[in-house]
Every structure is written in C-alpha cells, then in structure tokens.
Amino acid sequence: MKERIKRIAILLNVMLLLIAYGIYHFESLQKIDNSLFDYSMKQTADHVENERIVVITIDDASLAELGRFPWDRAVYAPFLANLNQEGNIPKAIAFDIVFSEESQNPDSDMAFAEALSQYPNVILPDVGIMGDVFSTSIAKRTQLIQAQKVDKPYDMFTDLVQHGHINRVVSPDGIIRKTWLKIQGPDGEVIPSLAYKAAEMAGADLSKYDGLTDPKKTKENVAKNTVTIDFQLETDDFTTFSFVDVLNGVIPPDRFKDAIVFIGFSAVGLSGDGGQDTATTPIEKNIKLVYAHANIANQLLKGTVVSYTPNWAELLFAALLFFLFVYLPWRLKNIYSILIFLAVFAGVLYGQYALYVASNIHANVVYALLAMMLAYLTNVSLKSYLDSAQKSFVTRQFGRYISPDLVKQIVAQDIDIKLGGDLKLITILFLDIRGFTPLSEKLTPPELVDTLNTMFNMITETTLRNEGTIDKFIGDAAMILFNAPLDVAEHERMAVKTAYEIQQGMKVIRDQIMEKYQCEVNVGIGIHTGNVVVGNIGSYLRVDYTAIGDNVNIAARIESQTKKGQVHVSEQVYEKTKEDFRFDEGEDRMFKGKSHPIRVYEVLGLKE
Numbered sequence: 001m002k003e004r005i006k007r008i009a010i011l012l013n014v015m016l017l018l019i020a021y022g023i024y025h026f027e028s029l030q031k032i033d034n035s036l037f038d039y040s041m042k043q044t045a046d047h048v049e050n051e052r053i054v055v056i057t058i059d060d061a062s063l064a065e066l067g068r069f070p071w072d073r074a075v076y077a078p079f080l081a082n083l084n085q086e087g088n089i090p091k092a093i094a095f096d097i098v099f100s101e102e103s104q105n106p107d108s109d110m111a112f113a114e115a116l117s118q119y120p121n122v123i124l125p126d127v128g129i130m131g132d133v134f135s136t137s138i139a140k141r142t143q144l145i146q147a148q149k150v151d152k153p154y155d156m157f158t159d160l161v162q163h164g165h166i167n168r169v170v171s172p173d174g175i176i177r178k179t180w181l182k183i184q185g186p187d188g189e190v191i192p193s194l195a196y197k198a199a200e201m202a203g204a205d206l207s208k209y210d211g212l213t214d215p216k217k218t219k220e221n222v223a224k225n226t227v228t229i230d231f232q233l234e235t236d237d238f239t240t241f242s243f244v245d246v247l248n249g250v251i252p253p254d255r256f257k258d259a260i261v262f263i264g265f266s267a268v269g270l271s272g273d274g275g276q277d278t279a280t281t282p283i284e285k286n287i288k289l290v291y292a293h294a295n296i297a298n299q300l301l302k303g304t305v306v307s308y309t310p311n312w313a314e315l316l317f318a319a320l321l322f323f324l325f326v327y328l329p330w331r332l333k334n335i336y337s338i339l340i341f342l343a344v345f346a347g348v349l350y351g352q353y354a355l356y357v358a359s360n361i362h363a364n365v366v367y368a369l370l371a372m373m374l375a376y377l378t379n380v381s382l383k384s385y386l387d388s389a390q391k392s393f394v395t396r397q398f399g400r401y402i403s404p405d406l407v408k409q410i411v412a413q414d415i416d417i418k419l420g421g422d423l424k425l426i427t428i429l430f431l432d433i434r435g436f437t438p439l440s441e442k443l444t445p446p447e448l449v450d451t452l453n454t455m456f457n458m459i460t461e462t463t464l465r466n467e468g469t470i471d472k473f474i475g476d477a478a479m480i481l482f483n484a485p486l487d488v489a490e491h492e493r494m495a496v497k498t499a500y501e502i503q504q505g506m507k508v509i510r511d512q513i514m515e516k517y518q519c520e521v522n523v524g525i526g527i528h529t530g531n532v533v534v535g536n537i538g539s540y541l542r543v544d545y546t547a548i549g550d551n552v553n554i555a556a557r558i559e560s561q562t563k564k565g566q567v568h569v570s571e572q573v574y575e576k577t578k579e580d581f582r583f584d585e586g587e588d589r590m591f592k593g594k595s596h597p598i599r600v601y602e603v604l605g606l607k608e
Contacts, residue, residue: 095264145223147167181193434523468481529551529572561589
C-alpha cells in the first residue's frame with residue numbers, strides 16, 4: 001500500500017506543481033496580490049505634507065461665485081497674475097484641466113493666451129489616445145508607450161506653454177497604481193507626464209527614473225518609464241486652496257514661492273476632459289485625480305522608487321515552499337506539521353510586509369502561499385489516508401492476536417508489516433486443555449462454549465499482558481508466538497512467564513469446573529525457540545498471520561508429551577531462562593520425525 005500511495009503522491013505533486021505554475025503564468029490570483037500590495041502601501045504611507053506642493057481646486061465655493069463650469073477663459077489671466085507675483089513665483093503651475101478647443105469667446109481665449117505668454121512656468125495637459133495600445137504588446141521594455149494620437153491644447157495656447165500628459169494607468173481592478181512618466185506620440189515626440197514635467201521644472205533629479213521599468217510582466221508596466229506610484233499622501237494631507245480664493249487674492253502670495261502648483265477639480269461631477277475626474281488609489285478611494293498627480297510629484301521630488309522582486313525569485317521561493325511542504329507532512333506528526341504550516345504561512349505574509357516597510361520592495365507571495373497550501377493539504381491528506389489505512393490493516397490483521405498497546409505501537413512507529421513471510425527467531429508456545437473430552441460429554445453445548453471461553457479469556461489476557469501474539473485457537477488448543485510480529489526483548493523468558501501464569505490461573509478455573517461439573521481439566525504447555533517463517537500466509541480469499549517451519553513442529557511435539565499441569569521447554573529455551581525459573585534436570589526425548597533426541601526441561605517454578 002505504501003508504494004501505491006507513494007506513486008499517487010508523486011503523480012499528484014507533479015500535477016499540482018504544473019497547476020500552480022499555470023495559475024502564476026496567467027496571473028489568476030493577481031487581485032489578492034494587489035490587495036496585499038495596497039495594504040502595505042496604505043500602512044506605510046507617512047502622510048507628511050510636502051510644503052513644495054500646493055493644490056488649487058475648482059470647488060463648490062468657486063462654482064458658487066463664478067458660475068457653472070467651464071468658465072470664461074479670461075478669468076485665468078488675473079488668476080495667473082496672482083500666482084506669479086514678483087518675488088513669489090512658483091516653479092511650475094500645472095493645470096489638470098484640458099483646453100483642447102476654442103471657447104465661445106475668442107477675446108477671452110486671447111486674454112488667456114496673453115497671460116500664458118507672460119508666464120513660462122505654466123504646464124497645460126496633453127492627452128494621448130491609446131486605443132488598443134493600453135493593453136499593448138507593442139510596447140517593449142526598451143520603448144516608451146506609444147500613443148496613436150495626441151490631443152494637445154488649443155493651437156493658440158500650445159506654443160506658449162510647457163506640456164505634460166495626464167493619461168492615467170488603471171489596473172484591471174480599477175485602481176491606479178502605476179503611471180507612465182513619458183509617452184511617445186505618433187511623430188516620435190516624447191511627452192512627459194504632468195507631474196514629471198512639474199518636478200523637472202522644480203529642479204528635481206529625475207535621472208533614476210529615465211528608462212526605469214518595474215521587473216514584472218503585468219500589462220500596465222511593460223513599457224519603459226512605467227513606474228509604480230508611491231502614494232504617501234491622501235487628499236487632506238496636501239495644502240489645498242480654493243480657486244476663487246486665489247483669484248480674489250485671499251491667499252498670501254509667498255505661499256506659492258518656488259512651489260509646484262497643481263490646479264484641478266474637487267467639486268463633485270466636474271472634470272476637465274469630459275470624464276469623471278476621480279479614481280481609487282491603494283491608500284484612498286474616490287480621490288480627485290489632481291491629487292494623484294500631486295502624489296507623483298511628491299514621489300519624484302523625494303526620489304523614492306517602489307520595486308518588485310523579480311519573477312524568477314518568486315518562482316524559486318514558491319518551489320522551495322512547495323517541496324518543503326511535500327516533505328514535512330510525511331516526516332512529522334500532523335499536529336507538528338500543521339503548526340509549522342501556520343507559522344510559515346504567517347511568517348511569509350509578515351515577511352513580505354516587512355520587506356516593503358524596510359525597502360519599498362513588494363514581493364508577490366500569493367503564488368508561493370498557494371503552492372505551499374496545495375502541497376501541504378494534498379500530502380497531509382494522503383498521509384492521513386495512509387495512516388488510517390495502515391491502522392485499519394494492522395487492527396484487522398493483528399488486533400485479535402496481540403495487545404492493543406502493541407497495535408498502537410505498530411501504528412505510531414509506522415512499523416512496516418510485510419505481506420508474505422520472513423525468517424525470524426521466535427519462541428513458540430503450544431497449549432492443550434487436558435480433560436476436555438470428558439468435559440464435553442457432560443456439558444450442554446452452551447455450557448461447553450461458556451467454559452471454553454472462560455479458559456481462553458484467561459489465556460488471552462495473560463498472553464497479551466506478556467507481549468505474546470495469539471496465532472490461533474484450534475479446538476481446545478492454542479498456538480502463541482513471542483517476538484513476532486514485533487520484536488520482544490527476552491522473548492524466551494516472556495514465553496515461560498506466560499506459561500507459568502497460565503498454569504497459576506488454571507488453578508482457580510479448575511476448582512470452579514470441578515465444583516460445578518465434577519470434571520478435572522488441566523493444561524499442558526510446550527515451548528521451543530528457533531528460526532521459523534512468519535508472515536501473512538494463505539490465499540487471496542483468506543490470509544492469516546502465522547508461523548511455519550520445523551521448529552513449530554518441535555514445539556507442538558514437546559507439548560504433546562506433557563502431562564496435566566506441566567510446562568516443558570526445549571534446551572534452547574532453558575539456556576535463556578534458567579536464571580529466572582527453576583527446572584528439573586531435563587531428559588533427552590525422541591520425537592516423531594527426528595533422528596536425534598531433543599533435551600526437554602520441566603518448569604518447576606520461579607526463582608527467588
């Protein structure tokens with residue numbers, strides 16, 4: 001059975017390994033990994049305000065004063081003038097508002113253009129039209145993401161401003177985790193992101209981000225200059241002013257000196273590109289996108305990078321855990337293996353979190369955890385089945401013959417009980433009830449069976465107490481083995497001890513039978529030690545554990561020459577037990593089928 005279970009285990013483990021790799025390859029558990037990543041980022045966000053970043057929002061108060069959006073573009077001229085007061089000029093003024101078309105008032109467009117011409121620190125957004133490129137296989141790690149078309153600001157403005165794209169990179173679960181720091185238009189023009197351009201104008205060293213690509217295979221980050229956004233700030237963590245307060249000169253102008261100023265929407269339902277200007281990030285739901293740009297700028301100014309463990313490291317780690325939990329269930333008890341499993345599971349989860357806290361590196365451990373779960377559950381189930389089957393087999397084969405403690409020992413120590421025979425040195429005890437024939441003539445069948453059972457119960461209890469194995473009961477006789485199937489220390493002594501105690505127990509039973517039925521019964525016992533073949537012997541219809549061989553016959557012959565109440569042993573048994581029991585002088589006897597005499601000794605009692 002063990003070999004069959006072993007083959008099944010190998011086959012199942014190979015299949016599980018292939019299944020686990022397939023799940024990894026197709027990113028079937030990416031949502032779970034994303035959740036772990038988001039948790040790590042949310043827990044480690046510092047929420048420390050960056051005084052170099054200011055957000056100005058078109059909020060409800062601005063709409064209440066200036067009316068429904070879009071506003072007349074002439075309003076932006078005094079707004080820019082208040083932001084660019086002498087001595088307090090921002091490094092960059094980045095609009096997260098699209099001005100791609102001519103407005104209904106050309107004079108207002110002209111006023112806005114004149115204002116833009118005066119302030120070289122203004123960035124207006126471009127929008128890359130990606131089409132199928134969003135899930136691109138066109139973009140390679142050495143290339144920028146390719147836009148099929150780029151929507152630029154209105155022609156009157158486009159040459160007067162700096163440019164930055166505002167394309168969002170949304171994961172399949174709808175959460176913004178990454179950004180393209182640069183995209184490339186169809187004419188080869190490289191367009192930085194709004195935040196990248198703003199940070200560049202603020203003097204940030206961006207060299208580490210040029211050409212950077214996360215070492216992963218997910219579709220959002222195959223292209224060059226794709227990075228994971230290190231979200232550290234929520235909406236309330238930024239310094240935010242109302243558009244109308246800046247327009248009215250309420251905000252002290254020195255607050256904008258050398259700052260990066262982002263301008264976007266916070267009023268519900270407003271957006272600058274015709275779509276909903278909100279999104280979800282790992283640390284905040286329903287964030288206005290202007291704050292996503294501000295988070296990217298905060299990251300670029302600080303120079304932080306969120307990295308990932310490479311694919312090969314994740315696969316290697318998953319393989320190590322898989323094989324570890326293929327091995328452990330078979331080597332340890334279930335209680336210990338499950339404790340180790342739970343400890344490792346918790347340790348891996350904590351380890352990936354600690355790694356992120358320490359170094360901003362995210363390890364995808366989901367597939368490693370899956371691999372170890374599949375390996376452990378499968379192998380512990382197979383082992384439990386094997387243990388159950390083994391216990392059932394041992395109980396079925398030996399439960400009637402050996403003590404319950406020995407059965408437990410066989411199961412607990414996983415002792416291999418072979419089907420078939422082995423040559424082994426054992427001690428064989430034959431026992432025969434003398435006086436049984438006259439007793440059977442006097443008793444009714446129920447009385448006879450009850451009396452016989454009384455004697456055999458005593459014999460059985462005595463045998464099991466002394467670690468013997470009851471091979472069989474044959475009518476009024478019994479065959480008992482010592483040192484099989486389990487090894488028994490001093491099996492010769494245990495056999496003689498058993499015989500002596502049986503004779504002592506028969507005194508009480510003999511007196512009871514004499515008193516009740518006026519018949520005398522006794523037991524004759526013969527014991528011999530020698531090499532015999534022991535094992536499960538029989539046909540496919542019936543198998544019994546027994547011993548066969550010439551030494552079994554010798555034990556039977558010795559018993560056949562005993563008289564009532566006697567215990568005879570061979571010379572081999574005598575030599576091993578003479579220090580513990582008293583014997584007579586012994587005599588040589590001839591037995592049927594033997595050409596030489598065998599010396600036989602009678603047990604007289606225990607030595608002091």
